[in-house]
Amino acid sequence: MPLLIDTDPGVDDALAILMAHAHGEVAALTVTAGNVGLGHALRNALKLVETIGADTPVFAGAAAPLVRAAADAAFVHGRDGFGDTGYRAPARRAADEHAALALLRLSHAHAGRLTLVAIGPLTNLALALRLDPALPTRVARLVVMGGAVTGRGNTQLVPAEFNIGFDPEAAHVVFTGFPHFDLVDWEASVRHAFDFERFERWVAAADPRARFYAAISRKVRAFNRERGRPGVLAADALAMAVALEPGIVTRAEDRHVAVELDGALTRGATVVDWERRLGAPANARIVLDVDQARFEALARAALGTA
Ligand code: BDR
Ligand code: CA
Numbered sequence: 001m002p003l004l005i006d007t008d009p010g011v012d013d014a015l016a017i018l019m020a021h022a023h024g025e026v027a028a029l030t031v032t033a034g035n036v037g038l039g040h041a042l043r044n045a046l047k048l049v050e051t052i053g054a055d056t057p058v059f060a061g062a063a064a065p066l067v068r069a070a071a072d073a074a075f076v077h078g079r080d081g082f083g084d085t086g087y088r089a090p091a092r093r094a095a096d097e098h099a100a101l102a103l104l105r106l107s108h109a110h111a112g113r114l115t116l117v118a119i120g121p122l123t124n125l126a127l128a129l130r131l132d133p134a135l136p137t138r139v140a141r142l143v144v145m146g147g148a149v150t151g152r153g154n155t156q157l158v159p160a161e162f163n164i165g166f167d168p169e170a171a172h173v174v175f176t177g178f179p180h181f182d183l184v185d186w187e188a189s190v191r192h193a194f195d196f197e198r199f200e201r202w203v204a205a206a207d208p209r210a211r212f213y214a215a216i217s218r219k220v221r222a223f224n225r226e227r228g229r230p231g232v233l234a235a236d237a238l239a240m241a242v243a244l245e246p247g248i249v250t251r252a253e254d255r256h257v258a259v260e261l262d263g264a265l266t267r268g269a270t271v272v273d274w275e276r277r278l279g280a281p282a283n284a285r286i287v288l289d290v291d292q293a294r295f296e297a298l299a300r301a302a303l304g305t306a
Helices: 011-023 038-052 099-109 123-131 162-166 168-177 186-191 196-203 208-226 235-244 292-302
Strands: 003-007 026-031 058-060 114-118 139-145 181-184 249-255 257-259 270-272 284-290
Touching: 003 011, 003 099, 003 235, 011 026, 011 038, 011 208, 011 235, 011 292, 026 038, 026 099, 038 058, 038 208, 058 099, 099 114, 099 123, 114 235, 123 168, 139 235, 162 168, 168 257, 181 235, 186 235, 186 284, 196 208, 196 292, 235 284, 235 292, 284 292
Parallel strands: 003 026, 003 114, 026 058, 114 139, 139 181, 181 284
Antiparallel strands: 249 284, 257 270
8 A cells, every 4th residue: 555645854754754664655755844844844855765765756745834824843843854963965856746736646546545644734635635625535544643632732722733733724624525534643642652761772773764863853852851751752653653554553533523723722723522412423533542562663663773
């Protein structure tokens, strides 16, 4: 099953992309603004593909959210999105096609087989859906990293998680346009953090992927410690694990999830009808837990430390 990864790299995006290349077939990376601006995100995607030695095509997409401007997450991921290591510029260039158009083209080329893994704001997916609302009929599976299903988000709007809060309108388009998708939220990624010391050992490996990841993740690892987090949080890697190995999920709930677009305190919140009060069909399989040992094995192998 080929994977198409929509991403805003982003340190945890990088781990997810390494995992996808280690364990799956990657049809393309489509890039959006999010953690950092589109220019940096694109350069990071190209650099990563080059570091892996893959020939995965990379497409540039949205430079801004659909409706309202939003703050990036450079304070977490670094001004360049990859920990400000000053890496040598990639020689590779992006393909000459907009990400949303590439996504639609590839959905035809791999009709019924494509797994979409969305690990950034959902702007590119929303654009593709508005161009062609039949997109979901050709996609085998959509896995979204986003949301905070009981309101414990990670942005200045307290209940909102970054990917949904960055472009709530795009998330609304995707959550209402796809009849069913897997949702891996921020709260699950907090429950599935990597132990700090163990992670340090993995990235100390000699493999070029581990060396690159050790460098770009240094600031984020320190940030996680300073914030008192339970370990290294890798939300996008968790979503990728679910995409690569659906059987890794040990606990999930099917529910209807909607996105708040207006609330002064809650814009970007994911509102889950936990009690099934509205009678609306469940659009999301909310992933609550995965097999942690298996998740770690997938991540470790992607760093060449299996
Ligand atoms: C999500 O936001 C971004 O900062 C990460 O890359 C991840 O996709 C976590 O909330
Ligand atoms: Ca991301």
